[in-house]
Amino acid sequence: MQSMQGGRPTLLGVRTPRVEDDRLLAGRGRYIADVVLPGMVEAAFVRSDVPHARIREVDTSAALESPGVHAVFTGADLDLDAVPDRMPWVRPVRHFPLARDRVRYVGCPLAVVVADDRYLAEDATELVAADLEPVSTVDTAEQALSPDAALLYPEWGDNLLLSVDADSAEVDAAFERFRAVSGTFTTHRHSAVPLEGRGVVAEYRDDRLTVWTSTQAAYVVRAMLSAVLGLPERDIRVVTPDVGGGFGQKNEIYPEEYVVPWLAMRLRRPVRWIEDRHEHLIAATHARDTTIDLSAAVREDGTIAALRGRVRTDLGSGEIFPAGYGPSLVAVGSLCGPYRIPHQAIAVQGVVTNKTPTGGYRGFGGPEGTFAIERLVDKIGRELSIDPLELRRRMILAPDDLPYETASGARLESGTHREAFERAVELGERMLAEEQGSAAPGTYLGLGFATYVEGIASTTFSITGTWSSQDSADVRFDADGGVTVAVGISAMGQGAHTMVATLVAEALTLPIEQVRVVMGDTDTAPFGLGSWASRSALVAGGAIDRAAEVLRRKGTAIAAHLLEASPDDLELADGSFQVRGSPGSAISWTQVAQSALNRTFELPPGVEPGLEARAVYESTGLDHVPRPDGKMNACASYTNATHTAVVRVDPETGVVEVVRYAVVHDCGRVINPLTVAGQIHGGVAQGIGGTLYEQLPYDDGQPLATTFMEYLLPSAREIPVMEVEELGGPAPETPFGVKGAGEAGIIGAPAAIAGAVEHALAPLGVTEIDTVPLTPPVVRGLIEEARA
Template sequence: MQVMQGGRPTLLGVRAPRVEDDRLLTGRGRYVADVVLPGMVEAAFVRSDLPHALVRGVDKTAALASPGVHAVFDGADLDLDAVPDRMPWVRAVQHFPLARDRVRYVGCPLAVVVADDRYLAEDAAELVDADLQPLSTVDTVDDALAPDAEMLYPGWGDNLLLSVEPDDPEVDAAFERLRTVSGTFTTNRHSAVPLEGRGVVAEFRDDRLTVWTSTQAAYVVRAMLATVLGMRERDIRVITPDVGGGFGQKNEIYPEEYLVPWLAMRLRRPVRWIEDQHEHLIAATHARDTSIDLSAAVREDGTIAALRGRVRTDLGSGEIFPAGYGPSLVAVGSLCGPYRIPHQAIAVQGVVTNKTPTGGYRGFGAPEGTFAIERLVDKIGRELDIDPLELRRRMILAPQDLPYETAAGARLVSGTHREAFERAVELGERMLAEERDAAEPGTHLGVGYATYVEGVASTTFSITGTWSSQDSADIRFDSDGGVTVAVGISAMGQGTHTMVATLVAESLSIPIEQVRVVMGDTDTAPFGLGSWASRGTLVAGGAIERASEVLRCKGTDIAAHLLEASPDDLELTEGRFQVRGSPGSAVSWTQVAQSALNRTFELPPGVEPGLEARAVYEPPGLDHVPRPDGKMNAAASYTNATHTAVVHVDAGTGVVEVVRYAVVHDCGRVINPLTVAGQIHGGVAQGIGGTLYEQLPYEDGQPLATTFAEYLLPSAREIPEMLVEEWGGPAPETPFGAKGAGEAGIIGPPAAIAGAIENALAPLGVTGIDTTPLTPPVVRRLIEEARS
């Protein structure tokens, strides 16, 4: 299916069904749990039930004698290197796949049992007796920073994994002469909980290791395995089968991903481990858990001259790669949003505590930063008696302001910041009016807004100390005119196969049905950094565009020779090279491929046989480390959006229902509107969950939500129908004019919903909502405090 654009057919912007869905919806997907190999055994982990303790010994005798058990190992048995600490600007953690001398969180792996099946392995794991000497628990950030705090890493002298203290005289000067408005804005700890948990299968055969793992970055896993296992990368093959959701949580490299391959090599037989839900909630990385102290130096008209503050994140034990401080840096970069705020100086503290390590989760700090600045803008409006929407209009970027560099260093080249905002306000006012017309008198209804910019296709060097931002594509014709494209990004349910096939078909002017997509296998896909930071369309698109240009040039030369015409006289349309003005004088890609691959004697002089191309694309203009002024343009491009939420609040119970929701979004050229809408719908659903329901509380280092009986997720009943409008057009700074849309949906809900609740409860005097999740007890307490 094609549409016409500029007088020619195009696949871009067509609401076409995803090419991968038929296989997945009919049960033909293959996930890690579906990998079954001859002679395979299963692993189960023994995990610490203490949050902080010295490991004095592990007694494996009873477990080894248990039926069906092949081996039991603890940390002292492993001949593995520590996971490398490659970031010189943060403190070294030096953690191992199994704890050796100390455990620092409940769920930390202490030992592993391998048996004929998972049931026998679990039975034997209960027989492993770990001798742990309890230590004082560091339960909160305040505990960790106290002068007499127990040190998680005694050699550090404190509990700060990362500490950044900026100094900007311009900011100091603004705060000396202007009014100050301040607040503290907290986003509590929750989890990504993808439908498919983690899993690893490994086999060592013919001196080569093959690993199937549910990851977002196969090549990064391969490199880390080579380092920790002491192998050459070429002797390791990493395969990412179908992934049932990643959301950034599967962009971390976990202890099990090192240990299961080690077991396969040690036992000389395939080993599998599949995570259960309890393990997932205590051992897979958590997210958010960030408090932002933010102050604004405010002019008389309410506009912000400078921001000053601190982003403080509870990183848990910090024993994960990449380390979990990355979202804190993104939060700093998100604080100016789409506003003209000329200066900021924001400190960052990454604090270790006796909790599960935090890591990446969809939005990666942007929801936290957006929540802080949007709530602060509302507070400024309230204190200065300025309509908060009018205050935003005074600061928001207009088309004539672009290109614009934010106070954090982000270079905004394109976007519809003001237009998207005004349209979202129009929708919000209409939706609220419609709900009020249908509601009973006295119903507490309110509307809230959140506007932001989102960096896409960012550098990864600042959190890995190794990799930057490039990705690759191989495109190869077969002699029948079919095309195989291999890319370095990966799929996890976001429609990547459809996007890649569409861009290749568009670039080569062939039907999408002729394109086969390969990814997620280090033996068959070119080097790439995987899928995260909404980067797939931009970086894969850039590589596809470059490789396709090579093939079009070669195809044109071959076709011109076959047609006895000049290459300058040919045009490529609907899979045929034809002489301009003479549609009957044409050859197809199939004929060109036959000449290039089979009938090579038909090739023009100097043209080599074959019809394939590889290209690498690295986004230009990225800063991989901060500039001398401390600023950093860490992303290749920036999307923008404004979210509108309409809520109903039951003042008696504190229950909040999101009844209407709209997103006005600009991600440049939309490749497939159905895919983009799906991404935004899913992100908003997760954002609603994190804003109203999901939390991972701790008490004395013990997690209190370890099953779905305690960890509350929204169901379809809690997610309203959504209106999504795409604004803008092709972005001049990106391949195909496309940006990214993977995280846009999750960034706006915390600020928009909090603002809507505050608006709904304004008659009761509720103001200053500054924390999530806004569960019924929290909302009731806000009402009671306002009444008192």
């Protein structure tokens, strides 16, 4: 099926069924747990149940005598290098895959047992005796920064992994001139919970290591394995099979990903480790846990002249790569949203505590920053008696403002900021009126909004100290006219295969069925940085576009020679090179491929055999390090959206129900409306979960949510039917005019839902909600406090 674009057929914007779905729905997917190799043994990890301790001894003798056990290793047994600290702007953590001298969180791996199967390995882990000397625990970022706090890394002298001050004469002048409105906005600790947990399989054969791992970035894993194991990258193959959800959590490199390959090399047999859900909740990275102190210098009309504040994030122990401070930097860049706020000075603190390390999770700082600024804008409206929607209208970017550089340095080339906002307001007010019309007397309904911009396809240098932002594509014709495309991005359920196949088919005017997609294997896919930051469509699309241009030029030369026509007289349409004005004079890609690959004597002079191209794409205009003024345009492009939520609140129980939800979104040209809608729906669902249900509390360093009995996830019952509308058209600054949609759904949900709950409870005297999650006890507390 095709639509028309500029008078010609196009696959872009067509609701194409996903090419990967039949295989997955029929149970033919191959996940890590499906990788079974001859002679394979299973690993299980011994994890610390103490949050902070010095390691005196780890006795493995009893475990070694357990039935079916092949080996037991501790941190002292592993001849591995420390995970490199490649970021000179943060303090070195120098952590090892298995703890050697100290443990800093419950779940930290102390030892690994290898046995014939997972059951025997798990039994043997209980026989490993760890003699740990407890050290005082720090539970919160505030406690960690107190003068008498225990130090996780005594050589630092404090518990700050990262500390960035910020000052600005323009900001100071604004606060001297205008009134200040301030608030403290807290986003709690929760986490991605992908359907598939983590897992690793490794085999060392013929002096070459092959690692299957559930990751979003195979080439990054390969590079880190090389650094820690001491093997050349060319001797390591990393394969990413089907991934049952990543959400940024699988963009980290975990201890198990180093240890399992080491075991395979040491034991000379395949080794597999599959995470269980308890391990996932205590050992896979957590997220958010951020407090933003934010003040606005406010003019008489309520508009913001400057922002000042601090983003403080609890990073847990900090023992992860990439380090978990990245979302804090993104939060800083998100604070101005789509508003004309000319100046900001925002400090950043990344604090280590005795919790599981924090890392990436969908939105990656965007939800935190958006929650803070949107809640602050509502507070300004209350204090100045200005309708908060009217206040937003006074600040939001209009088309004539573009291109626009935000106070943090982000360069917005395109977008529909005002249009999306106004349409979302229209939808929200209609939805609220409909709910009020059918609600029982005494029902507490509320309406909330959140508007934002999302940076996509960012540089990764600021969190890795190594990689920037490039990606690659190989496009190769076969003699029968079929095409194989290999790309450096990764699939994790987001429809990447369909997206890539669609762009290749569009660029070469072929049916999508003639395109085969390869990704997730460092031996067969070209170098790429994987899938994160809503980057896949843009960077893969850019590389595909460049490779396709090479093929189109070569195909045109061959077809012109075969048709005895001038190349300038040919056009490519419907899979054929046609002479303009002569529909009967055409050469198909299949005929061109036959000449290029088989009948090479038909090639024109100077044209070499073969019909393939490799291209690398890196966006221009990115800042990989801050500019002298401290600003940074860290992303290739920026999407925008406005969310609106209608909630129902039961004041007696404190239960909040999201009854209606709408998103008005602009991601440039839409490749596949089905995929974009799915991304938005899934992101909103996770945003609802993180705002109302999910949390990872601690008490004296002990995690209190270690199973799904304590970690509450929303079900389909808690997710409303959503209205999603796409605005805008092709973005002029990107290949194919596309941006990204992977994270947009989750960014607006906390602010929109919190605003709606605040609106619903206003008749009861609740005037300010500045913290999530809004669990029933929290909501009841807000109501009781207001009544008191």
